[in-house]
Amino acid sequence: MAPTPPTDDELNTFIVAQLASLGIDLNQLPAGTTADPVTGSPGRDSVLASLRSFMRSTVPALAAYQMPTPDAGDPATAMALSQQPAPVLYPSISTEWRKPR
Amino acid sequence: MTDASTDAQLPLDRLLDRRAFLARTAALAATATVGTVALPGLAGLASAAPSDTSAPAVTFNPDLDRGAAYNKPRESAMSDPTEWTISEAAWMIRHNKIVPVELVQAYLDRITAYESTYQAFNVVLAEAAVKAARQWANRPHRGPLHGIPLAIKDNYFTEGVPTTANSYLFQDFVPPYDATSVAKLVVQGGIVLGKTQMGPLATTRATLPNGQVTTVNAWTPTNPSTNPGGSSTGTAPAVAGRLASSGIGTQTGGSITSPSNAQNLTGIKPTMGRVSLAGIVPLTYTRDHPGPLARDAKDAAIMLMAMAGPDPADPRSQGLPPVPNLINAATPRYDGDNLRMRWKTRIGVLPGYADGGSETAAARRAFLAEMSAIPECELVEVPFPDEWSLLTGSAFNNVRLPERSEPFMPYLRSDLRGFGVSVTSWLQGALLGANGWVTGQRAKLLLLDRILDQIFSSCDVVVQTSPVPFDIVGLPEIAFPIGFSGGGVPIGTILGGQPYAEDRLLSVAAAYQAVTDWHWRRPADPPAVDPSPTASTAAARSTAATPSRGRLTAEEVAELTQ
Numbered sequence: 001m002a003p004t005p006p007t008d009d010e011l012n013t014f015i016v017a018q019l020a021s022l023g024i025d026l027n028q029l030p031a032g033t034t035a036d037p038v039t040g041s042p043g044r045d046s047v048l049a050s051l052r053s054f055m056r057s058t059v060p061a062l063a064a065y066q067m068p069t070p071d072a073g074d075p076a077t078a079m080a081l082s083q084q085p086a087p088v089l090y091p092s093i094s095t096e097w098r099k100p101r
Numbered sequence: 102m103t104d105a106s107t108d109a110q111l112p113l114d115r116l117l118d119r120r121a122f123l124a125r126t127a128a129l130a131a132t133a134t135v136g137t138v139a140l141p142g143l144a145g146l147a148s149a150a151p152s153d154t155s156a157p158a159v160t161f162n163p164d165l166d167r168g169a170a171y172n173k174p175r176e177s178a179m180s181d182p183t184e185w186t187i188s189e190a191a192w193m194i195r196h197n198k199i200v201p202v203e204l205v206q207a208y209l210d211r212i213t214a215y216e217s218t219y220q221a222f223n224v225v226l227a228e229a230a231v232k233a234a235r236q237w238a239n240r241p242h243r244g245p246l247h248g249i250p251l252a253i254k255d256n257y258f259t260e261g262v263p264t265t266a267n268s269y270l271f272q273d274f275v276p277p278y279d280a281t282s283v284a285k286l287v288v289q290g291g292i293v294l295g296k297t298q299m300g301p302l303a304t305t306r307a308t309l310p311n312g313q314v315t316t317v318n319a320w321t322p323t324n325p326s327t328n329p330g331g332s333s334t335g336t337a338p339a340v341a342g343r344l345a346s347s348g349i350g351t352q353t354g355g356s357i358t359s360p361s362n363a364q365n366l367t368g369i370k371p372t373m374g375r376v377s378l379a380g381i382v383p384l385t386y387t388r389d390h391p392g393p394l395a396r397d398a399k400d401a402a403i404m405l406m407a408m409a410g411p412d413p414a415d416p417r418s419q420g421l422p423p424v425p426n427l428i429n430a431a432t433p434r435y436d437g438d439n440l441r442m443r444w445k446t447r448i449g450v451l452p453g454y455a456d457g458g459s460e461t462a463a464a465r466r467a468f469l470a471e472m473s474a475i476p477e478c479e480l481v482e483v484p485f486p487d488e489w490s491l492l493t494g495s496a497f498n499n500v501r502l503p504e505r506s507e508p509f510m511p512y513l514r515s516d517l518r519g520f521g522v523s524v525t526s527w528l529q530g531a532l533l534g535a536n537g538w539v540t541g542q543r544a545k546l547l548l549l550d551r552i553l554d555q556i557f558s559s560c561d562v563v564v565q566t567s568p569v570p571f572d573i574v575g576l577p578e579i580a581f582p583i584g585f586s587g588g589g590v591p592i593g594t595i596l597g598g599q600p601y602a603e604d605r606l607l608s609v610a611a612a613y614q615a616v617t618d619w620h621w622r623r624p625a626d627p628p629a630v631d632p633s634p635t636a637s638t639a640a641a642r643s644t645a646a647t648p649s650r651g652r653l654t655a656e657e658v659a660e661l662t663q
Binding site for chain 1: 269310311312313372373374387417420421422491495496497499500510513514516517518519520521522524525528529531532533534536537539540541542543544545546547548549550553574575576600652654655656659
């Protein structure tokens with residue numbers, strides 16, 4: 001059964017905590033939704049809204065992606081047989097060391 | 102049992118390139134000491150002057166100095182040096198028809214007249230450029246870039262000259278050395294005329310770090326709402342508006358191709374690694390590509406050939422195929438008077454590329470028709486690879502974001518407001534977990550292999566409907582003009598190529614430009630306004646800003662960011 005999607009409050013807590021664990025304090029930004037008139041930096045509430053949207057879109061979309069699996073009939077067998085593409089930071093450069101010698 | 106050949110065989114660990122390793126180590130050590138180097142003041146301006154203290158990896162490349170690099174100026178352009186392409190100016194300099202300081206001064210005159218409208222530059226190095234031009238006049242000829250004034254995006258390090266990346270975070274940063282690309286251009290004879298405006302930290306169209314719009318499209322200088330393209334925004338009006346002969350930018354999500362298309366220029370984003378990223382303020386390290394914004398394919402080839410090649414300071418640039426002669430590639434081929442493709446070329450056409458009733462669609466159809474009429478050029482329909490929309494869409498594009506947050510952690514901890522309107526995507530990057538990031542790296546290889554198998558199995562180059570997919574996988578793209586809208590705004594297109602196929606891309610653009618004249622068109626001069634001081638700076642601009650040009654909000658920047 002899929003877990004219950006997080007509420008706004010739960011996501012706010014997660015976001016603030018995750019950033020704090022990295023040493024980033026969102027309180028550096030102006031309170032509320034009004035941008036800093038000098039630097040244009042957005043208000044904390046505006047940033048949190050944007051970050052909640054990111055957490056609800058990009059993060060689950062990447063998590064849900066299923067790499068191609070071999071055609072093995074039984075999905076469980078196919079998943080077990082799957083040899084996923086290697087993570088490659090620079091795919092175009094990799095063509096040079098993947099050339100047949 | 103052994104024989105002589107097996108006895109002579111060395112273990113592989115004895116075959117490592119020790120010299121390259123030592124060079125890398127030295128480069129890294131130099132980089133690591135940047136923070137402790139006593140930075141020279143503005144008076145240094147060493148990057149604009151020929152210097153004997155260039156980085157050791159940068160050497161003069163005599164292969165640029167070939168006959169194909171020089172073209173006598175068109176009769177219609179002969180009287181105005183700022184109309185000349187690099188190739189034309191190089192011909193005039195080589196034949197002693199003009200000296201570099203006259204060329205520099207011609208551009209400085211236009212900067213004085215029009216820079217306050219275009220706002221193309223963060224800083225203009227007038228005095229240093231004149232000094233460099235005088236020095237080049239007394240030195241042996243260096244090739245087609247000898248004495249050519251260039252506009253440099255403000256995220257390239259320039260020794261002794263502020264390099265702000267148009268951000269509060271770097272507003273006082275004065276690098277102690279040139280980016281490899283800049284050093285390579287200078288050693289070939291190029292003159293740094295100024296540093297150009299850009300989207301803050303290379304994110305959007307050029308604005309002040311607080312979002313206030315600065316730079317306009319040179320084709321609609323009185324209408325700031327016309328998209329000038331970003332983030333290499335300022336380089337585009339500098340080159341199109343004839344404030345510099347040529348220029349350079351960086352591309353992470355269309356930042357060279359977009360301003361090139363928007364302002365009637367020919368820009369090339371090379372394959373990842375083809376040009377060193379050493380000495381460039383990073384945005385997204387797997388997707389940042391340096392490259393030129395030029396007036397035609399020949400100029401783009403001259404610039405790229407000067408910039409390209411291995412650099413011990415950037416391992417991504419090493420172990421790649423040698424750089425071919427791009428200038429020859431960008432020279433149209435004729436059999437007698439008949440133009441032919443330099444190499445037989447199949448242009449892949451993606452579904453929907455030229456469909457519809459828009460002016461862009463009409464220009465694309467005309468472009469394809471023009472190309473198909475050139476002997477040895479063939480159009481072929483190619484499909485979008487499997488899961489194209491998903492693997493090049495928002496979520497997988499966002500996989501790049503941790504790459505911008507990670508190197509900026511000290512700034513994120515201490516100075517969030519220093520990111521101005523651009524802060525949101527850096528915070529998004531800090532929130533994306535490692536699982537998603539690794540999935541994204543797997544998907545990049547999957548996407549590349551599908552592009553190679555499903556597109557390039559039946560064509561040599563392919564039209565692009567967005568620059569982003571090839572930015573994700575690091576494949577080369579060339580942008581060039583194919584027409585104008587009814588309102589006089591340029592229409593351009595983008596072609597993508599296989600790894601290291603910059604030569605093929607340049608050859609296609611050169612053939613098209615041999616039968617069309619879009620690339621020769623220049624924007625009308627803007628209405629006269631009060632001349633700006635040639636040494637205008639972003640800091641000065643922030644106090645004398647132009648509110649009527651509008652302002653991007655942080656929310657808009659989060660949507661638009663490269």
